[in-house]
Every structure is written in C-alpha cells, then in structure tokens.
Amino acid sequence: MDQQLSQHSYVVQFKVEYMRITNAEYTPLDILSELIGRTRGIKASDTKEFFSNERASHDWLETAWAEKIEVILESFRRYGTEVVPTQYIRDHGVDVRLRFENDAGNTQRIGFQIKSNKEADNNATKVKGGGESITATLKRQAFEAERHANIDEWWVISGFDMLKHRKLVSAITVELTSGKIDSLKIKHVTPREAMSFLQMEDNEIDAICTLLLCKDDEVLKMAQREIQELEIGAQNIVLTVLGAALEGERELSINDIESAALSNIGQNECELKEIPSAIETLESMGFLEYDHNSPYRVEPSIFVGLCALYFEGRARHDQTPHEATKFLIQMTGNLNRQKML
Structure with a gap:
C-alpha cells in the first residue's frame, strides 16, 4: 500500500483485492x-x-417485489454469478418469475403470485355476490401454474392488512400449503414477511446478500475483526470518520471526535466518560494523531481491512462516500444501526 500526502488532500492507494463468494451453495x-x-x-x-x-x-x-428481487440478483452478478433478470409475465397463475442455476448446475424456476390489499378488501363482496373467493382463485391459479408455467415452486405473496384479513391469511396457509398441488411446492409469504422484505432499503438488502455470500472472505473477516477488537467509543469514531478521511477530510476537532464517539452507530452506546479512553486507544494505534498546535489528523491506513471494505463499496458496488460508509457499518455487524446515518 502506497501513500501520497499533499497540502490539500490525502490519498491512500490500494491494490484492491475484491471480495469473493465463499458460500457458493447459497441461491437467490x-x-x-x-x-x-x-x-x-x-x-x-x-x-x-x-x-x-x-x-x-x-x-x-408486483413492481416492488420484482425490483427487490433484482437487488438480490445484482449481488450475485456483482460477484460473477450469472442469473436471469426477473420477468413480469402475468400468465398461468404467475405474476413474477425467477430463474437461476444452483451450485449443482440445476435450473430452478420460481413463480410468484401476488395478492394486494384491494383484492383482499374485494374478496368478501365477490363471495357475497356469488363470485370466486381469493382462496378459490389461488387454487385454480396453482393448478394452472403446475400444469403450464414450468416452475418448481410457487410462492403466494399476501400483501395486505394482516389484522383485518387474518381469516384470509389463515385460509391461504391451511388450504394451499398444507400439502402439494401434484409436484408443485407451494409457499405462503405472510403480510408481515412481505412487509419485512418490501420495506428494506436496497443498500440493506445488498449488504445482507454480501454478508451471506462472502461471510468467510478474508477482507470481510479482517474488517470485522478490526472493529470487534475496539471498545465501543473507538468503534463509533472509526466507523464515523474513516470514510471521510479516505476521501481527503483528515482533520478533526475534539468536538468532531466526541460527536463521533457518541453517534452510537456501533453495536452499543458509548457514554461520555468513556470518550477519553477511546481517544487514547486510537492515538496509541496511530489512527488519531495530535499536535497541540493543530487539529487531530486521521491515519485511516491503520485499519487495512476496513479501508479495503470501504473501497469495496465505492468501487464494486458503485456507492457514494455516504453509501460506502453505511455499507462499512452494515458489513461489520451493525445492520441495526445503519439507518441512523
């Protein structure tokens, strides 16, 4: 690793070793x-x-579900795995189709059938008027999917008010997933599960995918170890300021450092009385350099793994500095804190 220092900026030059998939058995x-x-x-x-x-x-x-699945697929593409784009088809009981090859080279095809809140609200009215209920429609669509859609699994996505339509949720689970429609495997995604997925930010999905696919990668393990070995206040300082330092903003006031220590983007909260110890730790490591006549200066290259992980976000994931900092926080085990940035 070479360093270049100029009057106005600081650049750390890395021969970037990109992360790699270590859990190839994982599928989309x-x-x-x-x-x-x-x-x-x-x-x-x-x-x-x-x-x-x-x-x-x-x-x-339908659009949101397909777009979120595309975020998952993009993680596989980014690390060299070929996957087919999600398809909107609305045919033979399938709204969205997912197709990919697993680690054994076998093609898997999944069809998603989506039911909305408007459809659930209209269900009772249709039944009273002699029309087909949602569960009856789903049974018919499952039969069509099994016969004509050429899929291995069929997922029913319940995207509606779970309390108002709790009987419908139960009926779908009991009547469709208690067995199989011939050879077709059926899964019911409940409203809570659908909401969990659909409300996720794309960068959170991206980070979770990367964590699962690359969990034994050397760069990732080094970065996680570098953070885990620090006390809480020092974790917060490093995670908050490292990205900016790599972008050239190396000078910090004591107020900047205290604010970073109390930012609580680490796994636990830092108390005010713990800040001096955190600063002392980072000074002894060489991450913070202090001259009594000038502000603190940051030396980010002390944490090689964290620097490499930050540039993984910037280069391979095409992220902005702000996004790469969030990526760094997520990848070092702080997914619960990433929305604070």
Whole structure:
C-alpha cells in the first residue's frame, strides 16, 4: 500500500483485492427466504398502514417485489454469478418469475403470485355476490401454474392488512400449503414477511446478500475483526470518520471526535466518560494523531481491512462516500444501526 500526502488532500492507494463468494451453495431463493424471515419488530397491525394508498394495489406490489428481487440478483452478478433478470409475465397463475442455476448446475424456476390489499378488501363482496373467493382463485391459479408455467415452486405473496384479513391469511396457509398441488411446492409469504422484505432499503438488502455470500472472505473477516477488537467509543469514531478521511477530510476537532464517539452507530452506546479512553486507544494505534498546535489528523491506513471494505463499496458496488460508509457499518455487524446515518 502506497501513500501520497499533499497540502490539500490525502490519498491512500490500494491494490484492491475484491471480495469473493465463499458460500457458493447459497441461491437467490435462499437469500430471499432469509430476508422475508427478518420480521422482528414488525407487528401485524403495522401491515395496515404499510399496505395502504398506492401500496394497496396489485401493480405496485408486483413492481416492488420484482425490483427487490433484482437487488438480490445484482449481488450475485456483482460477484460473477450469472442469473436471469426477473420477468413480469402475468400468465398461468404467475405474476413474477425467477430463474437461476444452483451450485449443482440445476435450473430452478420460481413463480410468484401476488395478492394486494384491494383484492383482499374485494374478496368478501365477490363471495357475497356469488363470485370466486381469493382462496378459490389461488387454487385454480396453482393448478394452472403446475400444469403450464414450468416452475418448481410457487410462492403466494399476501400483501395486505394482516389484522383485518387474518381469516384470509389463515385460509391461504391451511388450504394451499398444507400439502402439494401434484409436484408443485407451494409457499405462503405472510403480510408481515412481505412487509419485512418490501420495506428494506436496497443498500440493506445488498449488504445482507454480501454478508451471506462472502461471510468467510478474508477482507470481510479482517474488517470485522478490526472493529470487534475496539471498545465501543473507538468503534463509533472509526466507523464515523474513516470514510471521510479516505476521501481527503483528515482533520478533526475534539468536538468532531466526541460527536463521533457518541453517534452510537456501533453495536452499543458509548457514554461520555468513556470518550477519553477511546481517544487514547486510537492515538496509541496511530489512527488519531495530535499536535497541540493543530487539529487531530486521521491515519485511516491503520485499519487495512476496513479501508479495503470501504473501497469495496465505492468501487464494486458503485456507492457514494455516504453509501460506502453505511455499507462499512452494515458489513461489520451493525445492520441495526445503519439507518441512523
């Protein structure tokens, strides 16, 4: 690693070793299953507001679902895995189709059938008028999908108010997923699960995908170790200022450092009394340099893994400095804090 220092800026030049996939057995479907399972903190009552207004329509849900899956697929493309773009087809019981090859070279095809809040609201009216219920429609669509859509799995996405339509949610689960339609495997994505996935920011999905695909990568493990070995206040300081330092903003006042220490973007909160110890730690490591007649200066190259991970975000993920800093926080085990930036 070479360093160049000028009067106005500081540049760290890396021979960038890009991260690599170490969990090749993971498929886009495995990642999706992981993401929809992150329902902690989402209550059934939250689905009422989320699936309202424009998000109550089938068209919005179909587009949003396909776009989020594309974020997953882009992570695979970024690390050299060929995947087919998501397709909108609305044919034979399938709204969105996903196709990919697994690690064994076998092609997997998944069809998604989406039901919106408007459709759920209209369900009772249709049944009273002698029309087909949603569950009956889904059974018919499952039969069509199994016979004509050429898919291996069929996922029903319930994008509606879970409390208002709790009987419908239960009916879909019981009547469609208690067994198989011939050879077709069926999965029901509940409103809480659908909301969990659809409300995620793209950069959060990207970070989770990268963590799962590259969890044993040397760069990632080094960066995580560098952060985990620091006390909380020092973690916060490093995660807050490292990206800016790599972009040339190397000078910090004591107020800047204290603010960074208290930013709580690390895994736990830092107390005011812990800041002197954090500063002393980073000074002893050479990350913070202090001359009594000038501001603190930051030497980011002390943390080689973190620097490499930051540039992974900037170069391979085409992120802005702000986005790359969030990526750094997410990748070092602080996904719960990333929205604070």
